[in-house]
Amino acid sequence: MPSFVFAGVGGQGIITVAIILGRAAVIEGKPVLMTELHGMAQRGGKISVEVRIGDYKSAIIPSKTADAMVAFEELEAVRNISKLKEGGMILLNRRRIHPVSLTIKQQNYPDQIVESELKKYATITVEADRTALELGNKRVANTVMVGALFSTGLLGLDEESIIAAIKESLPERHWECNLEAFEEGKKLVLEQSAKAI
Amino acid sequence: MAYDSLLGRGGRTEFLLGNEAVGRGVYEAGVSVAATYPGTPSSEIGDVLYQVSDKMGIKFEFATNEKVALEIAAAAATGGLRSFVFMKHVGLNVAMDSFVSLAASGVKGGMVVLSADDPSMHSSQNEQDNRFLGKFAKTIVVEPSSPQELKDFVVSAFDLSEEIGHPVLVRSVTRISHVRTPVKFGEVRGKNEWNYKKDTSYVLMPENAYRAQAAVANRLDRARKSNRSKFFNRIYGDSSTLIVTSGAAYNYIDEALQMLNVKARVMKIGLSFPLDQDGILKEVELAERVVFVEEGGPFLEEQVLSICALRGINRKFYGKLNGYVPMSYEMDVDRVVVFLSEIYGIEHKQTYGGPVLPNREPVLCPGCPHRATYYVAKMAMKQKGLRNVISPTDIGCYTLGYYEPYQMGDFCFSMGSSVGSSSGFTMSAEEKVVSFIGDSTFFHGGIPALINAYHNNHNFVLVIMDNSITAMTGGQPTPETGPPFKKVDIESVVRGIGINNVFTIDPYDLKSSLETFKKALGTEELSVVISKRDCALEADRKKSPSEMKVFQINQDKCNQCYNCVRNFSCAAFYTEDGKVFIDSELCDGCSVCSEPLVCPFNAIEVKE
Ligand code: SF4
Ligand code: SF4
Numbered sequence: 001m002p003s004f005v006f007a008g009v010g011g012q013g014i015i016t017v018a019i020i021l022g023r024a025a026v027i028e029g030k031p032v033l034m035t036e037l038h039g040m041a042q043r044g045g046k047i048s049v050e051v052r053i054g055d056y057k058s059a060i061i062p063s064k065t066a067d068a069m070v071a072f073e074e075l076e077a078v079r080n081i082s083k084l085k086e087g088g089m090i091l092l093n094r095r096r097i098h099p100v101s102l103t104i105k106q107q108n109y110p111d112q113i114v115e116s117e118l119k120k121y122a123t124i125t126v127e128a129d130r131t132a133l134e135l136g137n138k139r140v141a142n143t144v145m146v147g148a149l150f151s152t153g154l155l156g157l158d159e160e161s162i163i164a165a166i167k168e169s170l171p172e173r174h175w176e177c178n179l180e181a182f183e184e185g186k187k188l189v190l191e192q193s194a195k196a197i
Numbered sequence: 198m199a200y201d202s203l204l205g206r207g208g209r210t211e212f213l214l215g216n217e218a219v220g221r222g223v224y225e226a227g228v229s230v231a232a233t234y235p236g237t238p239s240s241e242i243g244d245v246l247y248q249v250s251d252k253m254g255i256k257f258e259f260a261t262n263e264k265v266a267l268e269i270a271a272a273a274a275t276g277g278l279r280s281f282v283f284m285k286h287v288g289l290n291v292a293m294d295s296f297v298s299l300a301a302s303g304v305k306g307g308m309v310v311l312s313a314d315d316p317s318m319h320s321s322q323n324e325q326d327n328r329f330l331g332k333f334a335k336t337i338v339v340e341p342s343s344p345q346e347l348k349d350f351v352v353s354a355f356d357l358s359e360e361i362g363h364p365v366l367v368r369s370v371t372r373i374s375h376v377r378t379p380v381k382f383g384e385v386r387g388k389n390e391w392n393y394k395k396d397t398s399y400v401l402m403p404e405n406a407y408r409a410q411a412a413v414a415n416r417l418d419r420a421r422k423s424n425r426s427k428f429f430n431r432i433y434g435d436s437s438t439l440i441v442t443s444g445a446a447y448n449y450i451d452e453a454l455q456m457l458n459v460k461a462r463v464m465k466i467g468l469s470f471p472l473d474q475d476g477i478l479k480e481v482e483l484a485e486r487v488v489f490v491e492e493g494g495p496f497l498e499e500q501v502l503s504i505c506a507l508r509g510i511n512r513k514f515y516g517k518l519n520g521y522v523p524m525s526y527e528m529d530v531d532r533v534v535v536f537l538s539e540i541y542g543i544e545h546k547q548t549y550g551g552p553v554l555p556n557r558e559p560v561l562c563p564g565c566p567h568r569a570t571y572y573v574a575k576m577a578m579k580q581k582g583l584r585n586v587i588s589p590t591d592i593g594c595y596t597l598g599y600y601e602p603y604q605m606g607d608f609c610f611s612m613g614s615s616v617g618s619s620s621g622f623t624m625s626a627e628e629k630v631v632s633f634i635g636d637s638t639f640f641h642g643g644i645p646a647l648i649n650a651y652h653n654n655h656n657f658v659l660v661i662m663d664n665s666i667t668a669m670t671g672g673q674p675t676p677e678t679g680p681p682f683k684k685v686d687i688e689s690v691v692r693g694i695g696i697n698n699v700f701t702i703d704p705y706d707l708k709s710s711l712e713t714f715k716k717a718l719g720t721e722e723l724s725v726v727i728s729k730r731d732c733a734l735e736a737d738r739k740k741s742p743s744e745m746k747v748f749q750i751n752q753d754k755c756n757q758c759y760n761c762v763r764n765f766s767c768a769a770f771y772t773e774d775g776k777v778f779i780d781s782e783l784c785d786g787c788s789v790c791s792e793p794l795v796c797p798f799n800a801i802e803v804k805e
Contacts, residue, residue: 034377041559057448059376062530082551098771099557106772
């Protein structure tokens with residue numbers, strides 16, 4: 001009964017990722033819950049989405065029990081880290097979106113706090129934005145993350161159901177590039193784990 | 198279309214947001230008429246109906262405000278149709294006048310009012326618990342816990358409403374309306390026929406209203422005794438500890454008990470007013486102690502305690518009234534574990550808490566016209582030597598002007614309160630008053646207040662930030678939306694009141710907007726600036742790929758004066774080691790920052 005946190009900034013397509021996973025679970029007849037918070041801003045605000053696959057009633061994940069975090073932005077990864085269980089995995093898209101409150105004061109991005117926190121967990125870098133650009137469509141970065149999460153094996157879902165869910169969630173003209181992005185995402189994690197061994 | 202799946206056959210399962218499940222529920226219930234004013238966390242119900250109401254055979258409209266929406270639905274119900282009105286919690290305050298009358302008059306066709314409350318105020322000005330308003334107005338109150346129940350309870354609420362002839366309030370919260378889960382469809386019912394007969398109970402003048410009070414009491418009594426009421430409540434578990442709970446709070450109980458490795462008998466209340474008194478008392482009598490866990494309230498707690506007092510039943514009670522359960526904010530498993538562990542006397546170490554991080558305040562989107570409006574408004578004030586301007590603001594994306602660097606937002610209560618309070622400020626304040634309101638909010642609650650200001654000779658500047666959409670709730674139409682709707686023109690409305698000092702600007706044109714603002718600030722009577730430019734997200738949807746461009750900082754020309762980041766502060770700017778950059782993933786290409794009024798050194802240019 002795995003739980004996942006998705007963290008990032010409004011406009012990164014995070015909710016779509018969670019919906020794809022939710023639909024994949026539904027296709028397999030598994031119970032699933034998803035909750036999202038996005039505050040007042042339409043773009044640029046912090047977003048977190050929680051997904052729990054299994055027989056839960058609470059969509060909100062209790063602290064320190066999430067199996068993995070899929071983070072689309074570095075600072076937001078750290079902001080949600082208390083949800084992650086000890087030794088939990090972080091799939092991190094190396095993307096920094098500077099909070100306006102820092103920019104107004106001409107301050108740098110807070111990399112030091114970010115790095116020291118991330119070190120405490122099994123963090124796997126997934127260059128989703130870069131991979132998406134290489135695929136010629138920066139919008140598919142979120143589907144790269146879906147592929148990455150799939151290849152960790154934590155989801156407990158079949159590839160066919162995820163592919164079916166991608167097709168259910170997106171218009172047909174976007175299928176091809178998103179399926180490619182899914183494949184690339186899978187490879188990214190496999191390569192990293194190969195390196196680690 | 199995205200929501201066509203909601204039209205599917207009974208028995209099908211779809212992965213739905215709570216609010217989407219409501220859309221399915223009203224279809225199943227055979228609703229004929231529905232209306233709303235958009236408000237988070239209820240907005241997606243309107244998005245569903247806007248798209249597929251025709252296919253559902255429902256007449257749906259976005260009304261100018263919640264009170265109008267409620268009256269539209271009420272009229273349909275007098276003619277025997279099933280009608281539905283929905284809103285965010287504070288929207289019910291706006292509709293309250295007619296809501297109370299609705300309960301007094303009763304209904305012919307089933308009528309359901311859905312309120313989506315927002316405990317923890319994720320996107321609201323308070324976390325009021327509208328079950329109290331339902332009880333106050335003497336409607337029936339029903340509370341589901343999950344998206345599936347949200348749909349099923351809506352359908353049953355219509356049956357109950359029609360059986361009793363009384364309106365039902367369904368209370369949802371953010372963590373039901375905005376939770377997504379598989380929802381199983383039921384069968385779609387047929388619709389009622391329009392069958393209107395004149396009836397004095399809808400004319401609440403004193404004589405009729407007097408009679409109505411007795412009828413209300415009678416209907417509530419019938420609701421309490423109705424067989425359908427059994428459908429809403431559930432009880433399970435074996436223990437001398439009884440937990441009385443409802444709504445989203447219920448979802449956290451089982452997991453918390455499991456974590457603490459303790460047992461309880463759980464009574465989940467779905468019909469929270471009028472309560473099934475006998476059923477509840479029977480359980481209380483069997484228990485040694487009773488714990489109340491609800492979001493908002495103490496609503497069930499107060500009702501159950503007063504029934505116990507009347508029947509002379511005393512137990513150990515734990516709830517909000519004696520401080521065992523926290524009064525405010527939404528629940529989750531972690532919070533429930535903390536107070537249950539105390540009540541059960543179990544040691545539990547709290548382990549969370551993380552590093553202190555820079556906050557990420559909500560921001561206006563890159564390219565947002567509101568940013569340009571605030572920037573020139575502030576500049577105009579400065580150039581006119583106006584210090585300490587009082588700036589009431591209103592409810593919408595532009596409320597974010599409250600944050601640095603604009604800091605325009607000194608008063609914000611409710612929809613339209615910018616204009617009403619401006620009359621009040623100008624009565625007493627020495628300071629200049631410049632207030633801000635959006636187009637949709639102006640139509641909703643600003644117009645009567647503006648008439649007041651004009652009529653009573655108040656002198657302030659009202660800035661109507663007109664992006665022709667209800668942006669913050671996801672882009673719903675407004676009275677300015679054109680065919681098939683009749684388009685209402687804001688400038689004509691304002692001039693129609695009699696106001697002569699009306700200026701319309703394009704905020705992207707900083708230079709001429711600045712001059713106009715200065716003129717408005719120099720006017721010795723009420724003046725209105727209409728700052729007109731499409732919402733950036735809407736504009737993006739219409740842009741062709743060739744129109745997409747992004748801007749960059751030419752580092753050779755940049756003098757590091759920081760005017761752009763300090764005062765204009767587009768969300769796409771960032772700094773690294775003292776240098777200014779534009780994040781090209783975020784830049785919307787609006788080009789406003791490249792105007793000399795932002796960058797005096799012409800350092801901001803199109804990236805090739
Ligand atoms: S306003 Fe122009 S010169 Fe000043 S910091 Fe910004 S880009 Fe550089
Ligand atoms: S052009 Fe300038 S103001 Fe407009 S979105 Fe890009 S960086 Fe922001």
